[in-house]
Amino acid sequence: MFKKLVDAIDRQAWLDSLGDAIQQSIGKAFQSSGRIGKETQNLLNGTWLGHALHPALSDVPIGAWTTSIFLDMVENGDHSLAKASDRAILLGLLASVPASLSGLTDWQHLIDKPKRVGLMHGLLNLSSTALYSLSLVLRSQGHRGAGKLLSTVGYATVIASSYLGGELVMEYHSGVNWVGTLEEPKDFKPVIEESKLEDNTPVCVTVDSVPLMLVRWQGNIYALANTCPHLGGPLCEGEFDSGIITCPWHGSKFDVTDGSIIDGPTAYPAKRFQTRISNGQVEVRLAEI
Ligand code: FES
The missing domain is CATH 1.20.120 (Four Helix Bundle (Hemerythrin (Met), subunit A))
Structure with missing residues (x-):
């Protein structure tokens, strides 16, 4: 009813x-x-x-x-x-x-x-x-x-x-963390050839069905869950400037080095992943483990 x-x-x-x-x-x-x-x-x-x-x-x-x-x-x-x-x-x-x-x-x-x-x-x-x-x-x-x-x-x-x-x-997840709880991957998994990453240019990749945003900045490679925790916007389509990614939907800003919030409307930080280079491949795993 x-x-x-x-x-x-x-x-x-x-x-x-x-x-x-x-x-x-x-x-x-x-x-x-x-x-x-x-x-x-x-x-x-x-x-x-x-x-x-x-x-x-x-x-x-x-x-x-x-x-x-x-x-x-x-x-x-x-x-x-x-x-x-x-x-x-x-x-x-x-x-x-x-x-x-x-x-x-x-x-x-x-x-x-x-x-x-x-x-x-x-x-x-x-x-x-x-x-x-x-x-x-x-x-x-x-x-x-x-x-x-x-x-x-x-x-x-x-x-x-x-x-x-x-x-x-x-039902519509207003006010909740859109990234939610991620458990995987616990071990490093390859997501893209390192040579395909350009400086300061975010790319979208997927690991274990989880979409990620990857960016190379100042010689390091950073990975965040691509889903904006505010309402699910695609972070890899946002503007990247000086270590900060801006969500293209409502402008939340995140520090790519740790996923912390620089500016709202999000109330939740972005989910961060660890990265490493192995055999020319960028590999990632959840940062919390
Ligand atoms: S979905 Fe990213 S700021 Fe709203």
């Missing part, structure tokens, strides 16, 4: 035009702010943390509003419990601001079905925030019953939105 709901969302053509307009506005806002905009994106993406930030931030409003609905059920006229419930709603509203900003920053790079599902996730969150805000106003004016009704509808909206958020992560 829920899958059918997601498919129905995917068929809503109006989400595309609205999504395009919002994504372009977000991109322009960050770009026009120069380096500050870039640093803000890195902050909201979780580049500094080594983990997507949005899932952690979104737990706070969900937890606060879950607390509130429980307190509403048990308060039974107790003034202090009712007050605590109202404060939990306020906490959720305050926490929804950074959660929304980080979610929008992640979502701006999604396309097709994930873009449409993500936009519906955001619209539902916006609706629940409006419902909770109105609920808080009504509660403060003494209309507790109406306030409770609105916050209950708001909570149901949050749960529906959370399902879509989970779908974005588990």
Whole structure:
């Protein structure tokens, strides 16, 4: 049933035009702010943390509003419990601001079905925030019953939105490390003749079905998993300059010597491989062993 709901969302053509307009506005806002905009994106993406930030931030409003609905059920006229419930709603509203900003920053790079599902996730969150805000106003004016009704509808909206958020992560891998866990190759394996590698020119090769980016720089040969950990862009098609490879899709930058992040939006480093030359062949193996 829920899958059918997601498919129905995917068929809503109006989400595309609205999504395009919002994504372009977000991109322009960050770009026009120069380096500050870039640093803000890195902050909201979780580049500094080594983990997507949005899932952690979104737990706070969900937890606060879950607390509130429980307190509403048990308060039974107790003034202090009712007050605590109202404060939990306020906490959720305050926490929804950074959660929304980080979610929008992640979502701006999604396309097709994930873009449409993500936009519906955001619209539902916006609706629940409006419902909770109105609920808080009504509660403060003494209309507790109406306030409770609105916050209950708001909570149901949050749960529906959370399902879509989970779908974005588990089905479409938004916010996860696209390289994942690699186990092979544990031993060195040949991937290309050394003579075919030119200085400062990335090439694509494959070892044990794992696509790699190989580059010769300052006399050494470096290898990274070709799949960008952000959303799977092909690193070997990116620009290489002074030891740094830039993903052609959204501009994440990685140090080819160790795979570390130079710039976001990725929150995860590139997977590094060890290289050596043997009988004129470049050989690679996983660097972690
Ligand atoms: S796929 Fe987004 S930066 Fe590489």
